[in-house]
Amino acid sequence: MKPPPFVYHRPTDLDEALAVLAEVGHDGKVLAGGQSLVPLLNMRLAAPRHLIDINRIGSLAYVRCAGGAVEVGALARHAEVERDAGAYVAIPLLRQATACVAHPTIRNRGTTVGSLVHADPAAELPAVLAMLGGTVELATAGGGRRTVAAAEFFLGPLESAVRPGELAVAARFPVPPPRTGSAWLELSRRHGDYAVAGAGVLVMLDADLRVVRARAGLISVGPTPVVVDLTDAVGGRPFDAADWAAAGALAAGAVEPEDDIHATAAYRRHLVGVLVARAAAQAARNRAR
Amino acid sequence: MHADRGDGPAEFAQPVRLVVNGVEHTVQVPPRRLLADALRHDIGLTGTHLGCEHGVCGACTVLVDGAPMRSCLLFAVSVDGAEITTVEGCRAPDGSLGPVQQAFIDCHGLQCGFCTPGFITTVTAYLREYPDPTEAEAREAIGGNLCRCTGYQNIVAAVLRAAELQRTTPVSGDTAARTPAAPDPGPGGGTP
Numbered sequence: 001m002k003p004p005p006f007v008y009h010r011p012t013d014l015d016e017a018l019a020v021l022a023e024v025g026h027d028g029k030v031l032a033g034g035q036s037l038v039p040l041l042n043m044r045l046a047a048p049r050h051l052i053d054i055n056r057i058g059s060l061a062y063v064r065c066a067g068g069a070v071e072v073g074a075l076a077r078h079a080e081v082e083r084d085a086g087a088y089v090a091i092p093l094l095r096q097a098t099a100c101v102a103h104p105t106i107r108n109r110g111t112t113v114g115s116l117v118h119a120d121p122a123a124e125l126p127a128v129l130a131m132l133g134g135t136v137e138l139a140t141a142g143g144g145r146r147t148v149a150a151a152e153f154f155l156g157p158l159e160s161a162v163r164p165g166e167l168a169v170a171a172r173f174p175v176p177p178p179r180t181g182s183a184w185l186e187l188s189r190r191h192g193d194y195a196v197a198g199a200g201v202l203v204m205l206d207a208d209l210r211v212v213r214a215r216a217g218l219i220s221v222g223p224t225p226v227v228v229d230l231t232d233a234v235g236g237r238p239f240d241a242a243d244w245a246a247a248g249a250l251a252a253g254a255v256e257p258e259d260d261i262h263a264t265a266a267y268r269r270h271l272v273g274v275l276v277a278r279a280a281a282q283a284a285r286n287r288a289r
Numbered sequence: 290m291h292a293d294r295g296d297g298p299a300e301f302a303q304p305v306r307l308v309v310n311g312v313e314h315t316v317q318v319p320p321r322r323l324l325a326d327a328l329r330h331d332i333g334l335t336g337t338h339l340g341c342e343h344g345v346c347g348a349c350t351v352l353v354d355g356a357p358m359r360s361c362l363l364f365a366v367s368v369d370g371a372e373i374t375t376v377e378g379c380r381a382p383d384g385s386l387g388p389v390q391q392a393f394i395d396c397h398g399l400q401c402g403f404c405t406p407g408f409i410t411t412v413t414a415y416l417r418e419y420p421d422p423t424e425a426e427a428r429e430a431i432g433g434n435l436c437r438c439t440g441y442q443n444i445v446a447a448v449l450r451a452a453e454l455q456r457t458t459p460v461s462g463d464t465a466a467r468t469p470a471a472p473d474p475g476p477g478g479g480t481p
Contacts, residue, residue: 006320035344039344039362103432104357104430104433105358
């Protein structure tokens, strides 16, 4: 298992990277953390002619809180996002979900933006971006920029809206309203494996600790992350008397999972109900405490 | 220096500088050379083992600038200039066994030994950040490493034993010192 040959490019700034990407077009693949890409190369499931290594572009290695959002540059490692104190205070869900991404060793190298671009329906961060209504910033040579909303960014399994010649330079995770609690729960066969199913929940409370809105982000139950509004099941109820099981049932009814070797569709649907109910109750408790 | 295989672009070897266990090496490698293979074949340090070659088993874990990473998921060219610590670098300065290595022997934390280099490097880095883990934390720390022999009980015991040894023995044998992460500043799993 050795990767196929490729032409290696190691740009040292963004303009140089974009110029190379423009030149190689369809034949180019960006290497950031490589924790998903290199296995694909080693197994020869992918064989790009050009690899553009962005690991020397220090200007893309940042996590910052600005303008009501946590902005994550293309070279920020999962471990850096997970540990960032400001990001945790602004959006606890980022750390809650990132802690479930594979193992610490993988998180030391893998990047958050790379995970978004990879668009694995079993991955945590795409669902977090989707449930927060975040965006991805794409750049092209010559100063071209476009911002794509999460809802338009994840097109299918392992397919995102990034076009040939484009580089995803940053992701923007909007900070949820005040009095929002969050939790992330997932079930995997072994700790650190891809989840059989997983759920993040955001619960917004009012000053009297009643549920204003609630929303779930679900993984491994569709071709892209699934966002379900739970407000109809629990809206207006006090945080400690809401029918979280009903929220779980609402989410379970909204997904169309498929059978595979890991689990049946019926089991995945069942898990969604259980995980959403538990995560929602936990999210509300986190906020009310 | 290149070889055209006819099924991909021509490959040109390029110089890569690595400081491995404190010793500087410059190797000429094609871009697709995995760090694990550069360490084993080009530098001759065969302590790093390759199990799955796709990031699942953890046997090839080495420290890159102090942080554990899968050397089968890194290209040598991509970490040009980095400080690498392999299992050979986890020994004590006088050449005797380092505390983590000694703990694995004390606790019978290995049988066939194939996975052991990845455990030793992973645990070495972990204990630098968390010198006094609970048993549950020790289990979590090795969650990314597979062992097919031991059933893990003795490895967990070895992590705790290594922590004990390190409290009495100075940490050594590793030149890539890493600044420990700040303690969790957040409000403990809740929300602000």
